[in-house]
Amino acid sequence: MTRFDTYAMIDWSGGNDTGPRPRRDAIWACLATADGVQAPQYFRNRELAEVWIATLIAQELAAGRRLCIGFDFPFAYPKGFAQALTGQADPFAVWDWLETRLSDSPKENTRFDLAGEINRTLGAGKGPFWANGLRNRDIDGLPRTKQDYVNPFPERREAEAQAKGTFTCWQMAGAGAVGGQVMTGLPVLSRLRKRFADAVAVWPFEPLTRPVALMETWPSLIADVVNEELIRQQDAGLAPVRDALQVQLVAGALAALSGDDFADMVDVDAPEEGWILGIGHEAKLADAARKSLALQKAALPSPPPLTNDCFALPPGVDWTPVDAALDRLRAGLHAVTGxxxxxxxxxxxxxxxxxxxxxxxHPPAPNSAVDGYGFAGGADTGGHVMELLAGRSAAGVPYDGTVPSKKALRILTGAELPEGVDTVVLEEDVALSGGHVAFNGPLKRGANTRKAGEDVAxxxxxxxxxxxxxxxxxxxxxxxxxxxxxxxRPLRVGVLSTGDELLEPGTEAGPGKIYDANRPMLLGLIERFGHVAVDLGRAADDRDTLAECLTRAVTDNRVDAILTSGGASAGEEDHVSALLTAEGAMETWRIAMKPGRPLALGLWSGKPVFGLPGNPVAAFVCALIFARPALSLLSGAGWAEPMAFDVPAAFEKRKKPGRREYIRARLQDGRAAPFASEGSGRISGLGWANGLVELPDGEAHVRPGDPVRFLPYGSFGL
Structure with missing residues (x-):
């Protein structure tokens, strides 16, 4: 079985971060199925691309779909290189070798230094790699040009000899160079292969019997189709990015191929050098690309109805319901405190x-619950007169003796019942005269007394x-x-804010800057929850800096858990989710709730991390609904359910199905009145309210007087 349900095409880049605006010579990706082709996606650096690929694999596996991912760089070097470098004629040994040695970040990597190191080791500093692309630094062993260049290995693989226009993998810089793509791409493939070890097969080195396949592709095999569409779009006044168009056409072509044609393309034997999918089948690939393109044009989308609702669920996206997220949190956490x-x-x-x-x-002995007179046996209906003994029994000073039958003893509240007393009559119900006490019955045996251990034995x-x-x-x-x-021991919870735009309150704020409202709010919530709040400060939108902050907090043993705000979704600046994903212990839930939605949950060196939204109102609500019960469980106190009450609504509201909504509200005359605006940017509403109205996941029409679920702040410990 070689056909797949989903096809992804990746156009790789070995360069540095290309910025937020889509551009050429960057990383582009596209997904296609038999039902259609998605719009190409732009990634400004390899870290974001790797997160996206790993998430895609996990999602397709969870859905039970087979996935094929194509990459536009060689999966292996020419024959002999693997043996010389690693001592094994195994391309995966080269993958692992590069992964352990390449240092790679969005702003810089060591691909040129690594190429120089290999040259010095294998080629006396004269090959196989050439072209140092660093303008400000020479690298020992890596020449800037091919002058005096000597390559101890073949210049090209057999696949490249058959595919016209390919470039050698030994060229590290300059027009058409793919050396940097190979050296930065193979470590990513190595990590993905290890992370999804039981699910991923690499073609053509492994049989395609697993649900995910990684394949080497080359968009120029359908260059004619790409050029035709490029010209057509340019004539229409568009400015397409060639890389984006290429991944779109290749992904569509793979999805449009017949099963027999695809089987023919993957039927190759190239155990050491690898192969390029489609060599020798260029005409079939081009026909499939044109077929896919025609279908795409015929299925141009119509604009959806205007919802003016930023919380509307995207078509086909299943967001996690609040109750499901809470259940998974509860099942996945345990107490971590000493x-x-x-x-x-x-x-x-x-x-x-x-x-x-x-x-x-407690009580340690039978005692009196009232001030009165004690005797034995209770009393029937009618009048009773008993001789009153001298003395009394008081708390801390018990009566030293036994009370005979038909006689009574003065006894005070809390005093031990002496032997012979099992019933007490209230002093307000008696008359005293001549050394006797008189009262009316009935009075049950044991009246107005407490048994030993009746509270706790x-x-x-x-x-x-x-x-x-x-x-x-x-x-x-x-x-x-x-x-x-x-x-x-008290649970120590670190609070870290992320974002280049954040400033400390009280400082001067320039253009584009805002004050950090989340950190003081979350630190206060942690203390009100009964935990120790640890201020971890702010981290800029830089992955290395953020990783350093998290690592320092954990290695210094300062915290048991961490709350972050900002960077919890899947955008290009959302470094919290990217870092946790890279750690291999991350789950991002797009919670079907308002306000809120993105909630990142993961582990950093074994410590739980909760990535809350950056919006203060959303962060506040998510902290109450998700962080509070989870932190309570981590502290050893168990899952903390908030108390809720049904109260009449003082408002009217219609809501669509699909998400749970939390409205800032206060009780006024026994009715729940909402804040003037539901806008999540209105922080003042948090202080105006004294609780939240929770509206259910389904469709609802609330009218004044209808019962609504009210969660007072007090039920969260505030």
Missing amino acids: QETLHVTGALGRVLAAPAVARRS EGEIALTEGRVLGPQDLALLSAVGVGTVQVR
């Missing part, structure tokens, strides 16, 4: 790490593990004789 022993008086607010067992019953669990100790709990523990408790 333990220590504290005296009860210093344990306020701490989480019990083990059950607290009563060392003494000795040996019973007074408080269970996971309890957050409040003042009332300290009273109970003290009453049952517990002096020290095993508690969890």
Whole structure:
């Protein structure tokens, strides 16, 4: 079975970050299926492209679809190079060798230095690589031109000899050079191959029996079709980017090929040098590209109805419902805090790490619940007169003796019941005269008394593990004789803001700058949640800087979990999600909620990281709905469900199905009144409100007086 459900074509680049605006000589990608071809996507650097590719693989695997990804750079070097470099005639050994040695970031990489190192090792500094593209620095072993160049290996692979117009992989810079693409691309393929080891096959080195295939392609095999379409679009007044057009046409061609034609193309034997998909089948590829192009033109989209709704779900996108995200969070987390022993008086607010067992019953002995007179046996209906004994029983000063039958003893609240007493009559219900006490029945045996241990018996669990100790709990523990408790250490939660645009409040703000509102807000929320807030400061939109901030917080053992704000979605400046994905422990959920949506969840060196949206209102709501229960679970206190109440609405609102909505609201005269604007940029509404109205995922029409679910801030600990 060699046909695939989805085809992706990648036009690679070995250069530095190309900036936010789409341009040529950058990285372009396109997806195609039998149903159509998507618009090409632009990536300004390799890190973003790698994140996109890894996410694509994960999504297609989860959906049970077979995926073929084509890359426009050689998967192997000419014969003999792998053996000389690694001691093995195995192209994957070269992949691994390059991955461990190449340093690559959006702004710079060491491909030229690595080429020089290989030349010095294998070719006495005169080959096989040539063309140093660094203007400001010479590199030992890597000549700028081919003068005195000596190549100990073949200049081209057999595939390149058959494909007209290809360039040698030994050229590292200059027009048409692919050497930099190979040297920066193979490490990415190596990581993807390891990360999805059981799912990825690399053609033609491995049989196509796995659901994902990586293949070497070359868009110039259909150069005639590309040129025709390029001219047509230019004549129409358009300015297409050739790289973008190429990936679109190649992806479409692969998807349009018949099963037999595709099977013929992949039926090759090139175990060491690899092969270019489609060599010898150029006419079939071109016909498939024209067929796909015709279908694309026939299926030009019509504008969708105007929704004016930035929260509308894109067609075909299944966002994660709030309840599903909460369930997955709850199932995937566990307590991470250590333990220590504290005296009860210093344990306020701490989480019990083990059950607290009563060392003494409470009450420790039967006692009186009122001030009155005690006797035995209760009293029937009618009048009763009993002799009153001298003395009394008071709290802390029990009666020393036994009370005979039909006689009574003065007893005060909290006093132990002496032997012979099991019932107490209130002092307000008696008359005293001549050393006797008179009262009317009936009075049940045991009236106005407390049994020993009726609250908590000795040996019973007074408080269970996971309890957050409040003042009332300290009273109970003290009453049952517990002096020290095993508690969890406080959860330390770091808060980090990301974004070049952020400034510290109180400083001068220039054009394009805003003050960091999220960090002080989130630090305050952490403290109100009962955890230790750790200020990790701000990080610019630079991946290396952000990684350094996260690593420092973790390696210094300053935090148990981290909240970030900004950079949680999949945009080109969203470095939080990109870094967590690169770590291999990241899940980005586009939550079907308003305000909110992007929520990045992952691990950094084993520590949980919650990537919240950058918008303060969305960050606040996501922190309450997602971070609070999750952090409570991490602290050892268990999952914290907010208390909610149904109250009448003081507003009317229609909502579409597909997302849950949280409206800032306050209770006024027992009704939930919304903030004046639902705009997520209105931070003032957070302070005006005293809770949130939660509207369900489905369609709803709320009218004044209808019951709505109200979550008071107090139920979140605020």
